[in-house]
Amino acid sequence: MKKKWMVSFSAMALLAGGALAGCSSDNGGGDSSSGDEGSKTEITLAGWGGNPTEQDLLQQTLDDFEEQNPDIDVKLEVIADQYMDVMKTRLIGGEGPDVFYLDAFEAPALIETGVLEPLDDYVTEEFDVEDFETPLLEAFQQDGVTYGFPKDYSTLALFYNKTMFEEAGVEVPTTWEEMMEVSEALTGDGVYGYGVAPELARQYFVAESLGGSVVEDNMANFGSDEVIEALQPIIDQHNVAKTSAQPSEVGASSGGDMFGQQRAAMVLEGNWNIPYLEETFPELEYGTAEVPTINGEKGTMAFTVSYVMNAASEKKEASWKLIEYLTGKEGMETWTSKGFALPTRKSVAEKLGYADDELRGSLVAGAEYATVWSNGTNLPIITNNFNNQFVSAFLGDRPLDEALKEAEEQANSEIEANN
Amino acid sequence: MNRKYSRKKLQEAGQGYFFMSPTLFVLACFILGPIFYAVFLSFHNVRLLGETAYNFVGFANYERVFDDRRALIALWNTFKYVIIVVPSQTILAIILAATLNAGMKGEKFFRIVYFLPTLTSSAVLTLIFMWMYNREGLINFGLESIGLPTYDFIGDPNIALTAIMIMNIWATAPFFMVIYLAALQDIPDSLYEAAELDGAGPIRKFWSITVPHLKPITSFVVIMGIIGTFQLFDQSYIFSGGSGGPDNSTLTVVLLIYQYAFKSLDTMGYATAIAFMLAIVILVATLLQRKFSKEENLY
Numbered sequence: 001m002k003k004k005w006m007v008s009f010s011a012m013a014l015l016a017g018g019a020l021a022g023c024s025s026d027n028g029g030g031d032s033s034s035g036d037e038g039s040k041t042e043i044t045l046a047g048w049g050g051n052p053t054e055q056d057l058l059q060q061t062l063d064d065f066e067e068q069n070p071d072i073d074v075k076l077e078v079i080a081d082q083y084m085d086v087m088k089t090r091l092i093g094g095e096g097p098d099v100f101y102l103d104a105f106e107a108p109a110l111i112e113t114g115v116l117e118p119l120d121d122y123v124t125e126e127f128d129v130e131d132f133e134t135p136l137l138e139a140f141q142q143d144g145v146t147y148g149f150p151k152d153y154s155t156l157a158l159f160y161n162k163t164m165f166e167e168a169g170v171e172v173p174t175t176w177e178e179m180m181e182v183s184e185a186l187t188g189d190g191v192y193g194y195g196v197a198p199e200l201a202r203q204y205f206v207a208e209s210l211g212g213s214v215v216e217d218n219m220a221n222f223g224s225d226e227v228i229e230a231l232q233p234i235i236d237q238h239n240v241a242k243t244s245a246q247p248s249e250v251g252a253s254s255g256g257d258m259f260g261q262q263r264a265a266m267v268l269e270g271n272w273n274i275p276y277l278e279e280t281f282p283e284l285e286y287g288t289a290e291v292p293t294i295n296g297e298k299g300t301m302a303f304t305v306s307y308v309m310n311a312a313s314e315k316k317e318a319s320w321k322l323i324e325y326l327t328g329k330e331g332m333e334t335w336t337s338k339g340f341a342l343p344t345r346k347s348v349a350e351k352l353g354y355a356d357d358e359l360r361g362s363l364v365a366g367a368e369y370a371t372v373w374s375n376g377t378n379l380p381i382i383t384n385n386f387n388n389q390f391v392s393a394f395l396g397d398r399p400l401d402e403a404l405k406e407a408e409e410q411a412n413s414e415i416e417a418n419n
Numbered sequence: 420m421n422r423k424y425s426r427k428k429l430q431e432a433g434q435g436y437f438f439m440s441p442t443l444f445v446l447a448c449f450i451l452g453p454i455f456y457a458v459f460l461s462f463h464n465v466r467l468l469g470e471t472a473y474n475f476v477g478f479a480n481y482e483r484v485f486d487d488r489r490a491l492i493a494l495w496n497t498f499k500y501v502i503i504v505v506p507s508q509t510i511l512a513i514i515l516a517a518t519l520n521a522g523m524k525g526e527k528f529f530r531i532v533y534f535l536p537t538l539t540s541s542a543v544l545t546l547i548f549m550w551m552y553n554r555e556g557l558i559n560f561g562l563e564s565i566g567l568p569t570y571d572f573i574g575d576p577n578i579a580l581t582a583i584m585i586m587n588i589w590a591t592a593p594f595f596m597v598i599y600l601a602a603l604q605d606i607p608d609s610l611y612e613a614a615e616l617d618g619a620g621p622i623r624k625f626w627s628i629t630v631p632h633l634k635p636i637t638s639f640v641v642i643m644g645i646i647g648t649f650q651l652f653d654q655s656y657i658f659s660g661g662s663g664g665p666d667n668s669t670l671t672v673v674l675l676i677y678q679y680a681f682k683s684l685d686t687m688g689y690a691t692a693i694a695f696m697l698a699i700v701i702l703v704a705t706l707l708q709r710k711f712s713k714e715e716n717l718y
Contacts, residue, residue, distance in 0.1 A: 085682075088468055088684070089681075091468055092467045092468055092471075110684075113468040113469030113470075114470060115468055246574065248553075249574060251554035251556065380683060381683055384662065388664055388667050391574075391576070391665045391666055392665070392666040395574070395576070410489065413488075417483055418685060
């Protein structure tokens with residue numbers, strides 16, 4: 001009898017123990033011990049997926065790295081959907097990857113939590129930080145400390161439909177007023193002159209073109225008169241002149257789609273649009289130009305992503321080697337060689353000659369004066385509220401000033417409640 | 420009372436618990452634990468990322484809901500959604516079931532056709548509907564061809580929630596229809612025969628025999644409907660790309676919880692407070708419904 005009890009008791013203990021281990025997040029130590037066999041260190045790199053060609057390029061870059069560093073194994077994890085949700089959850093659970101992608105938009109908030117490793121101490125003379133485009137690098141700095149190095153970027157440029165421009169007999173606009181005019185000539189039966197995205201990520205530089213600021217002291221400030229005045233033309237073009245439309249109004253899923261379907265003669269899109277159009281609408285005759293000037297000032301948006309290191313990583317040396325290679329001159333050249341992304345290093349950009357590229361030239365030209373899509377820790381809340389109300393003004397449901405003032409109030413009350 | 424636990428009885432009880440232990444353990448680990456943790460979180464300001472910190476704030480998270488315009492909009496949207504969708508889908512389900520039960524030709528065929536939407540995953544269904552709702556999509560095409568005005572179902576704040584309602588009624592009614600169908604077939608034919616002898620017509624028979632006999636089922640359907648509709652998330656999430664837009668028109672309570680829990684940092688406590696309040700609202704709605712229908716023999 002006693003024996004039976006012993007058996008069942010130990011079985012229970014085993015069961016409970018096993019389940020407990022499954023519940024807790026403490027088994028991270030298991031991975032690190034894998035370095036014991038041989039002297040290979042395995043580090044994980046996480047990012048979101050791109051198209052297959054892009055994925056091949058990344059793999060090739062990683063293969064080159066592994067060849068140069070035979071003691072390091074890189075495990076690539078592709079997070080297909082809800083990247084930041086997955087990443088935050090994993091970081092909280094102590095299961096974060098060693099190195100991962102981070103969008104500039106999310107960077108300030110994540111830096112503040114302290115989960116990112118400061119990289120300044122690792123940087124060597126040879127790495128040449130000066131080579132990076134300054135605004136892009138600044139998006140990943142806080143109080144002078146660098147937490148990530150931008151892997152690539154894209155700016156917005158004006159994509160225009162050559163065929164439609166020829167038929168309408170108009171020139172490519174260089175100022176915002178000209179753009180309004182040519183939109184008039186290009187609009188017709190189900191076709192709009194300008195395909196617009198009524199969201200802050202795309203309109204930020206327009207909003208600030210008259211000297212206003214969307215974010216001030218980490219609080220929403222887009223209800224100010226300068227910002228409203230600067231954005232009013234976007235609304236008027238849609239509701240008064242009726243020469244612009246957002247993609248959903250013509251049944252398109254994105255600006256690129258709208259442009260490809262020839263429902264818009266002009267759109268402001270980024271580098272990602274070039275391979276997309278090539279693949280989906282190969283017949284399309286189009287060109288790119290710099291974003292038309294507003295009040296004689298050049299402006300555009302820049303979107304960038306960096307590699308950052310998990311502060312909880314146990315393999316920091318190896319992780320740094322990976323970041324160093326990927327954002328270094330050699331790795332970046334491989335990664336950006338096919339033109340899916342633009343290099344953030346001036347020397348690489350020069351070497352690959354994108355500035356002279358017929359389609360990418362205007363995108364590269366924008367890097368100098370672009371506004372980087374990143375501003376403080378509260379930008380996600382501010383963006384959410386802005387987009388929500390801006391759409392209703394765009395659709396003509398309510399005046400712009402009223403909509404934006406209300407959205408600003410809401411955003412600021414949310415921000416205050418969070419503190 | 421002098422109840423003594425004999426050694427044997429204790430041993431038996433021990434064995435019982437031992438056999439239950441895997442289940443108990445799973446329940447504690449994945450159901451009870453998270454519930455208590457959520458309650459705990461809802462009274463704190465929580466910072467999970469980086470250095471974990473819990474800051475006790477009492478009922479502040481609960482009070483915050485009333486100052487939060489988006490939370491009130493979400494509540495209002497959800498309420499509208501429940502009030503319209505639950506009765507509509509219940510009535511539609513009864514009508515569908517009654518017509519299928521009337522013994523018309525091709526009954527089996529229609530049963531399959533009606534039931535098909537239930538078999539599709541809601542995510543896929545939403546994507547298909549978004550394609551149909553498209554400015555250039557099937558529904559606008561249909562409206563246009565019979566001379567009716569077309570709508571920007573996805574982009575227009577005034578219509579987006581209605582579009583989701585229509586989709587959801589269409590997708591859930593058949594499921595409840597099957598339940599009704601089973602119940603209908605349980606009603607003895609003799610009742611109908613007796614009514615016929617008394618000269619009752621089909622409508623009278625429906626109201627005086629079918630509907631009262633379906634009361635327990637209706638109660639079940641309504642409660643399941645209320646719980647399901649209060650939890651509306653996936654459709655509006657996909658529909659609006661996670662934002663609850665356009666203009667907060669598709670923002671539901673669960674979507675708001677998701678946004679506070681995962682999209683912004685440091686608001687996990689607030690998110691759990693809303694979640695807890697939602698649970699209370701659902702509980703109250705269910706209790707009210709049970710009180711009104713006084714039918715508890717089903718569960």
